[in-house]
Amino acid sequence: MHEPIPALSLKERQRQQRKALILQATEEVLLEKDYYELSMDEIAARVGIAKGTLYLHFARKEDLVLAILEEQLQGIIQMLQSIVATPGSAQIRLEKILKSVFLSLRGQRGRLLYALFGAVELRSILKEHHRSMFDQLTSILMGLIEEGKASGEFDPSLPNPIMLHTFTSMLASYSFKRLLLSEAIKPEELVEYVSLIYFRGIANPASSSHPERRC
Amino acid sequence: MHEPIPALSLKERQRQQRKALILQATEEVLLEKDYYELSMDEIAARVGIAKGTLYLHFARKEDLVLAILEEQLQGIIQMLQSIVATPGSAQIRLEKILKSVFLSLRGQRGRLLYALFGAVELRSILKEHHRSMFDQLTSILMGLIEEGKASGEFDPSLPNPIMLHTFTSMLASYSFKRLLLSEAIKPEELVEYVSLIYFRGIANPASSSHPERRC
C-alpha cells in the first residue's frame, strides 16, 4: 500500500532506459552519417530492437533527431551555466566558454552538434522547434556581456546584440572548426588568439586594464 | 552575309537561356529546401519542362547544384577581386568586403550561398570538387591581411591563419545572417560595429593610427 509509484516507475524506468539507448545509438550514427543518410533501420539494428519499437518512443524520425538536439543544447546550456557561475571577470568566463567549445570540437559532442546544426539550419521545422532553447542559450551569453559592460570591462558604446553575435559567430564557426579538424592549430592556441582579437575588439577604451592600451 | 556565327548562336543562345532558366529555378527551390529535399521533378515542374530535359543540360543532380555553387563562388571571387583592386588601406578594403557580403544577405545570392554552404559541408563530393575555388577565395583574403601586416596596420604578432579565419567566421556567420534577416539591425550598422570590433582586435598596438589607442 505504500507506493504504487515505484511499480509504475519500474516500467517507466525501463522505458527511459530504452529511450536513452535509442538516443545514444542515433548519436553514434549521426557522427558517421548525416541526417539524410540516417535510417531508422540502422538505428533499430544498432540498438537491437525492432524498427516499430522506435516509433513507440519517437513518433517521427524528426522527433528523434530533435530530442538529440535538445539533449545536446541542454548540455551546452548547463556547461554555460556552470561556467557563468564560476568566479572571474566576464572576459575570463567568456574565454572559458570559447575554450570549452573549441576543445569539444574534436570530441563526439562537438562533431555531433555541428552535424545537427547543419540540419537545423536547413530544415525550418527543426529550427522553429528549438527557438526557446536557443533563446536561453543566447540570454546566458548576453548576461555575461551585460555584466562585462557593467563592470567597465567592455566598450559601452557597442550595442549588446552585436557583441553577442560576434561572439557566437566565433563560437559556431565552420572556419574555426575546419581549422581545428585540419590539426593545423591546437585548440588552446586558437582560443588564445581569438580571445585576444575579440576582447581587444570589445574592450572598453576608457579602461586601463589592457597593458597594450597604456602609454 | 558575313556571319555564320549568329546562326549558330541562335540555337546556342536558346540552349543557354534554357540552362539559365533551370539554374534559376533550382536556385529558387534551394532557397526553400536543401539539397536532399531538392527533387528533379520539382525543378522540372517549376521550369515548366519535362524531367528528361533537365538531363540534357546537367547529367546528374549533383552537377546542377555544383554549377550553381560554382556560379556563386565565381561571383564572390569576382566581387572580392574587384574590391581588392580598389584603392585604400587593407582595413578599408576588408570593410568593403564585409559590407558587400552583409548587404547581399537579404538578397537571393546571399541566402543561396548559405543554403549551398550547408550542403557543401555535408557532402564531401561537393567539397572536393571546389577546393580550388575555396582556396582562391581564401588566398585573396589572405593577401589583404598580409598587405595590412606589411603596411603596419595589423598586429604582426597575430598568426595570419587566425586573422583570416576570424574574418571568415564573421563573413560566413549564421548568427549575423539571422540577425540581419530578423531585421533587428541594418547591414550598414552591423558592418560598422563588426568592423570596429575586428579591426580594433587585430590592430597593430604599435601603430598610432587608431585614435582610441592614443593617450
Added chain:
Amino acid sequence: MHEPIPALSLKERQRQQRKALILQATEEVLLEKDYYELSMDEIAARVGIAKGTLYLHFARKEDLVLAILEEQLQGIIQMLQSIVATPGSAQIRLEKILKSVFLSLRGQRGRLLYALFGAVELRSILKEHHRSMFDQLTSILMGLIEEGKASGEFDPSLPNPIMLHTFTSMLASYSFKRLLLSEAIKPEELVEYVSLIYFRGIANPASSSHPERRC
C-alpha cells in the same frame, strides 16, 4: 509444449510462402518476357503485393532471377543424378536424360529454362555466378560418357568433350524445342530417333551390340 520450433516456423513458413509466390509469379512472367522486359512493378502486381515487399525477399532484381535459375538448375541436377543412379547401360541412362528433358519442354520448367538460358548467355554476371552449377551439370554427363567408354559401349576414338557437347547440343537445342512446341512430333518419338542417331554416331565400331553393324 516441447516445440518452440513451430512457433518460429509459423512466421518463417509465411515468409517462405510469400517468397515462393514471388518466385512463381516471376517464373510466369519470364515465360512471356525476357529478363530485360521483366519489371519489378509487374511482378509485384501479379503477386498482388507492394513493390517494396519484393525487396524484403530479394535485394535486387538480379537476385530474384538468379534464385530462379539456381532453383531450376538444382532441379535439373537432381534429375540427372537420380537418372544416373538408375541401373542400365550408359546409353540407356543418357536416353532417359534426353527423354526427361524433351518431355519437360512443354511444361513450365522446360520453357522457363530456355528463357533463362537466353538471359544467361547474354549477361555475364549471371554467367559467372553459376559456373559451378553448370560445371556440376556437365561433369555428371561426362561421368556417364566415360562410363560408356569404359564399358566398351562408345567409340574410344572420339574425344570426350566432343561427345559431351554433341549431347548437350541436342539437349539444349532451340531447334528441337521449336519442333516439339509446334506439336509436329511427340517427345517420345523425337527421343527415339535422336537417340538412334546419336548413339549410332558414337557407338563403338568394334562392339557387336548393334544389330545393324552385324553382317
Added chain:
Amino acid sequence: MHEPIPALSLKERQRQQRKALILQATEEVLLEKDYYELSMDEIAARVGIAKGTLYLHFARKEDLVLAILEEQLQGIIQMLQSIVATPGSAQIRLEKILKSVFLSLRGQRGRLLYALFGAVELRSILKEHHRSMFDQLTSILMGLIEEGKASGEFDPSLPNPIMLHTFTSMLASYSFKRLLLSEAIKPEELVEYVSLIYFRGIANPASSSHPERRC
C-alpha cells in the same frame, strides 16, 4: 527524257549508302553490347548523324535490328546456296556447311548471329517477322537431306524433320560455340568429329560406303 531514274537514283544511292552505314555501325555495337544495351544515341553517334535521321531509315529500333538479322540471314542463305551448288555428295556438302558455320563463329558474322539469335528467340515480335527466311534456310538444308536419302547415303528410315533438326541443333549450338570460343578445340577438329558422329548416326545401314560398317 531518257531516265529521270538516274537523278532519282543519285539521291536514292546516297540514301542506301547512309542506310548501309547505319546498319554497319549497329552491327559493330551489337558485337559489344546486347540488344537491350544498344541505344539509338550510340548508333547515331557512331555513324556521325543525328538521332532523328535514324528514324528516317528505320521507324523503330526493332526494325533496325530486324534489318540486320535479315541481312545476316540473307548472307547465310547465300552461303548455303553456294555450298549446295558445289559438286559432291550430300554428306560432303553438309560437312562443308558445318565447317563454314563453325569457322565463322570466331569472326564477326558468327558472333553477331548468336547475339541476334538470343534476342530473336526471346522476343516474339522478331521471331514472327522472319519465319519465311528461316523457312528458306531450313528448306535448303532439307533439300540436301532429301538428296542424300535419294542417293542412298542416308538412312531412309529416319524422318526427315528429325535429321534436319538434329543437324541444325549442332549448327546453332551454344555448347559448341562455347567450346570453340574457349579455344579448347580448333574448328576443323570439331567439324571432323561432329561430322563423324552425325553422319555415322544418319548413315544408311544398307549402304557399304562406310568402311567401319564392313565386315
Added chain:
DNA sequence: TATGAATGAGTGTTCATTCAT
C-alpha cells in the same frame, strides 16, 4: 531532308511509417 532538343513513361531501388499479430 536532317537535325537534335524535348518529351514522358518507365526503371530499379529506398525508406519512413503503419499495423496485424
Added chain:
DNA sequence: CATGAATGAACACTCATTCAT
C-alpha cells in the same frame, strides 16, 4: 508492449520516339 512484414510514395535517371525548325 514489441515486433518486423508490408506498404507505397518518392527518388534519380534512361531512352525510344517525336517534331518544330
